[in-house]
Amino acid sequence: xxxxxxxxxxxxxxxxxxxxxxxxxxxxxxxxxxxxxxxxxxxxxxxxxxxxxxxxxxxxxxxxxxxxxxxxxxxxxxxxxxxxxxxxxxxxxxxxxxxxxxxxxxxxxxxxxxxxxxxxxxxxxxxxxxxxxxxxxxxxxxxxxxxxxxxxxxxxxxxxxxxxxxxxxxxxxxxxxxxxxxxxxxxxxxxxxxxxxxxxxxxxxxxxxxxxxxxxxxxxxxxxxxxxxxxxxxxxxxxxxxxxxxxxxxxxxxxxxxxxxxxxxxxxxxxxxxxxxxxxxxxxxxxxxxxxxxxxxxxxxxxxxxxxxxxxxxxxxxxxxxxxxxxxxxxxxxxxxxxxxxxxxxxxxxxxxxx
Numbered sequence: 001x002x003x004x005x006x007x008x009x010x011x012x013x014x015x016x017x018x019x020x021x022x023x024x025x026x027x028x029x030x031x032x033x034x035x036x037x038x039x040x041x042x043x044x045x046x047x048x049x050x051x052x053x054x055x056x057x058x059x060x061x062x063x064x065x066x067x068x069x070x071x072x073x074x075x076x077x078x079x080x081x082x083x084x085x086x087x088x089x090x091x092x093x094x095x096x097x098x099x100x101x102x103x104x105x106x107x108x109x110x111x112x113x114x115x116x117x118x119x120x121x122x123x124x125x126x127x128x129x130x131x132x133x134x135x136x137x138x139x140x141x142x143x144x145x146x147x148x149x150x151x152x153x154x155x156x157x158x159x160x161x162x163x164x165x166x167x168x169x170x171x172x173x174x175x176x177x178x179x180x181x182x183x184x185x186x187x188x189x190x191x192x193x194x195x196x197x198x199x200x201x202x203x204x205x206x207x208x209x210x211x212x213x214x215x216x217x218x219x220x221x222x223x224x225x226x227x228x229x230x231x232x233x234x235x236x237x238x239x240x241x242x243x244x245x246x247x248x249x250x251x252x253x254x255x256x257x258x259x260x261x262x263x264x265x266x267x268x269x270x271x272x273x274x275x276x277x278x279x280x281x282x283x284x285x286x287x288x289x290x291x292x293x294x295x296x297x298x299x300x301x302x303x304x305x306x307x308x309x310x311x312x313x314x315x316x317x318x319x320x321x322x323x324x325x326x327x328x329x330x331x332x333x334x335x336x337x338x339x340x341x342x343x344x345x346x347x348x349x350x351x352x353x354x355x
Contacts, residue, residue: 002032004041010048017200017236023052043073043081050088054095057239057276062092080121083112087125094128097279099317103132123152123161130168134175135280137320142172159196163189167205174212183212203232203241210248214255222252243272243281250288262292283312287325294332303332 006029013022026049033041046069053062066088073081090105110125130145146168153161170185186209193202206229213222226245233241246269253261266289273282286309293302310325 002036006032007041007044007048014048014051015197015199017055019052019055019236023049023056026052039072039076040078040081043069043076043078043085046072047081047085047088050085050092054088054092059092059096063089066092079112080116080118083109083116083118083121086112087121087128090125090128094132097277097316099132099135103129106132119152119156120158120161123149123156123158123165126152127161127164127168131171132317134168134172135316135318135320137318137323139172139176142168146172159192160198160201163193163196163198163201163205166192167201167208170208170212174208177215179212179215183209183216186212199232203229203236203238206232207241207244207248211251214248214251217255219252219255222248226252239272239276240278240281243269243276243278243285246272247281247285247288250292254292259292259296263289266292279312279316280318283309283316283318283321286312290328299332299334303329306332 006025010022010025010029013019013025026045029048030042030045033039033045046065050062050066050069053059053065066085070082070085070089073079073085086105087109090102090109093105094102106125106128109121110129113121113125126145126149130142130149133139133142133145146165149168150162150165153159153165166185166189170182170189173179173182173185186205190202190205190209192198193205206225210222210225210229213219213225226248229241230245232238233245246265250262250265250269253259253265266285269285270282270289272278273285286305290302290305290309293299293305306325306329310322310329313322313325
């Protein structure tokens, strides 16, 4: 079987979220390409292996394969293949929490994609840069990148890229608390993904849609969406999505007045995010725990959790979220007279930790 035919097998496995079999197929594709001295397919096979390893959470191995792909392509003068490897390197650094490094790699990939006029890579790199700008709080830049990514997708007829574009615009609307608009955009992205059988992104789209549904008050549909997302995340063992499912279940529980269930779900979300090293997801779970403590009157716990969440957002490069929590922490700081009273009046051991 030649490398190009195996590449088709890899694509089918990737769409079905079969990461380990897809990685094995990439290895076979590389062997076939090397036997045929097909350098382009060698670069593609190693790039594919990097994508699968990243999905499996094996980031060091993923980076090695992506660097190998870039080296193979660069030595052969294959500018587009090298640029695609750079974009994958950006994905890996992004997942690892290196937002600044990821942004530099995405910018390099976009510059190279524009030089060779490859709309597919232009769309991918712009979508990635839009996500980075969104995290950093530069919403105007994020909007511009997302629109350019959708325009590139339209030019190529790439449904997957269109799905990504609508999803990213939905995230931007959600960040601006435009919940109805966000729900419409996520719903459109889901329609396109399901029509094209884009299994790998449906779980994430379902998760993204859950929050707007909760905020507009459609709690029953939000619960159904989370059930679907959780089942899909469990099937492919996606710890990041499972952490998000638990966080949104906590938000749903709070809207229903069940703070005990909310606390349990947030604990699960925090555990999954911590084990997986997912800084943003950990920060979001900590923020929700802080709000839960605040509403229950547990101010020391609330302040501690909001400070920790702020530190995690800062480490992840989420400047806007970090600033928002700094303002929240300042608002929650005790007044000077409260500090004086706590210093002079002994605490009553009978009410310590009472809600």
